[in-house]
Amino acid sequence: MAQLGAELPGPMTGFARLHKKSVEEGALPAIVYAGTRARTAELAERLGSALGREVLAYHAGLARDARADAQRRFMSGEVDVVVATNAFGMGVDKADVRTVAHESVPGSVEAYYQEAGRAGRDGDPARCLLFAEGRDKGLHVFFIQRGELGDDVIARVARRLLRDVPDGRYDLALDDLTAAGADDDQVRAILGILARVGVLQPAPSSPDRVRGRQLAEFDRRAKAAARTLAGEAQRVRWRQYRSVWGFVESSSCRRVALLRHFGDARPPAPEVPCCDVCEPSIVPAAPPRRTGGIVSALDGGGDLDAAIFSVVDQAEPTVGRTRAVEILRGGKSKVVVKYSYNDLPAYGAFSHLPNDEVLSRVDELLAAGRLRSTGGHYPKLELA
Numbered sequence: 001m002a003q004l005g006a007e008l009p010g011p012m013t014g015f016a017r018l019h020k021k022s023v024e025e026g027a028l029p030a031i032v033y034a035g036t037r038a039r040t041a042e043l044a045e046r047l048g049s050a051l052g053r054e055v056l057a058y059h060a061g062l063a064r065d066a067r068a069d070a071q072r073r074f075m076s077g078e079v080d081v082v083v084a085t086n087a088f089g090m091g092v093d094k095a096d097v098r099t100v101a102h103e104s105v106p107g108s109v110e111a112y113y114q115e116a117g118r119a120g121r122d123g124d125p126a127r128c129l130l131f132a133e134g135r136d137k138g139l140h141v142f143f144i145q146r147g148e149l150g151d152d153v154i155a156r157v158a159r160r161l162l163r164d165v166p167d168g169r170y171d172l173a174l175d176d177l178t179a180a181g182a183d184d185d186q187v188r189a190i191l192g193i194l195a196r197v198g199v200l201q202p203a204p205s206s207p208d209r210v211r212g213r214q215l216a217e218f219d220r221r222a223k224a225a226a227r228t229l230a231g232e233a234q235r236v237r238w239r240q241y242r243s244v245w246g247f248v249e250s251s252s253c254r255r256v257a258l259l260r261h262f263g264d265a266r267p268p269a270p271e272v273p274c275c276d277v278c279e280p281s282i283v284p285a286a287p288p289r290r291t292g293g294i295v296s297a298l299d300g301g302g303d304l305d306a307a308i309f310s311v312v313d314q315a316e317p318t319v320g321r322t323r324a325v326e327i328l329r330g331g332k333s334k335v336v337v338k339y340s341y342n343d344l345p346a347y348g349a350f351s352h353l354p355n356d357e358v359l360s361r362v363d364e365l366l367a368a369g370r371l372r373s374t375g376g377h378y379p380k381l382e383l384a
């Protein structure tokens with residue numbers, strides 16, 4: 001039976017608290033989920049030296065042997081902390097995991113539930129910790145927007161793929177397709193879409209190649225069907241984004257929220273102090289807020305820009321610079337409520353940044369010609 005805890009946003013890394021929690025008695029074995037591959041190595045190293053014990057890193061980019069070895073050593077109890085991406089878990093059924101910590105907010109409630117569910121399978125008390133930061137929200141927005149597949153990129157990849165298909169078969173390097181202006185993930189998503197609309201039938205191949213058979217032309221019908229599928233996939237991602245942040249920011253019991261999400265209306269009956277909402281004392285004290293200069297490479301880079309663009313693009317009615325900043329910082333004025341600006345995906349994503357900082361970034365984008373102003377008495381922002 002696991003305790004659930006989510007910690008709400010503070011512009012600090014969860015590291016200090018993660019460390020504190022990991023040295024508590026009965027906190028190990030522990031799985032720490034990190035958001036990116038690079039982050040697993042970095043965090044494993046920091047945690048390892050802070051804890052004075054070996055900490056494993058695990059992600060899908062490691063060689064097969066290294067992955068198997070890390071998994072074996074964790075399963076056998078030889079090493080009792082692993083920092084992993086969501087690739088860790090398949091076939092991991094270790095009953096005595098005492099802590100599952102999420103260093104950042106996962107992409108969906110389903111993913112969170114599955115990963116957190118690896119704690120306490122033996123029925124003894126275990127703890128799940130979710131470290132949420134405002135900037136995770138900006139990153140989610142950024143990744144969802146980056147994953148958006150426009151008609152043009154689908155068409156470019158399809159044309160490149162089907163340019164040369166002797167006997168109706170294609171067999172080419174993944175790199176040839178990414179050269180059409182899409183990254184690996186986008187190419188895979190597009191191949192999936194083309195298969196679903198009946199244009200091709202993929203065949204098994206090594207990770208760096210794509211092989212298969214062409215079943216139909218990429219004609220107008222296929223193009224329209226592909227657009228519909230891409231749109232649906234994007235709507236699913238935004239829905240997941242809203243659900244998971246609804247869960248994180250909710251002020252009702254975590255356990256009830258999870259059970260409801262999965263359609264179980266029975267009241268929960270935990271045997272340990274339930275969650276940080278029901279039992280605030282289980283939340284560790286937060287270290288002092290970092291002051292000033294919190295615009296790290298992440299905060300000040302692409303994700304703030306992406307969030308600004310998304311507000312300018314999606315706010316209806318359109319907004320001017322100060323309103324855009326208010327939305328990004330999670331303001332609660334009457335206008336924000338009246339026009340449901342608080343439902344926009346980027347709402348509140350940069351609540352941890354000072355007003356001036358967000359505003360000056362908007363002005364930089366205006367100056368750089370990446371945003372335009374309509375001018376007049378009440379100038380509104382437009383995408384350039």
Ligand SMILES: [Zn+2]
Nearest residue numbers: 253274275278
């Ligand atoms: Zn609760």
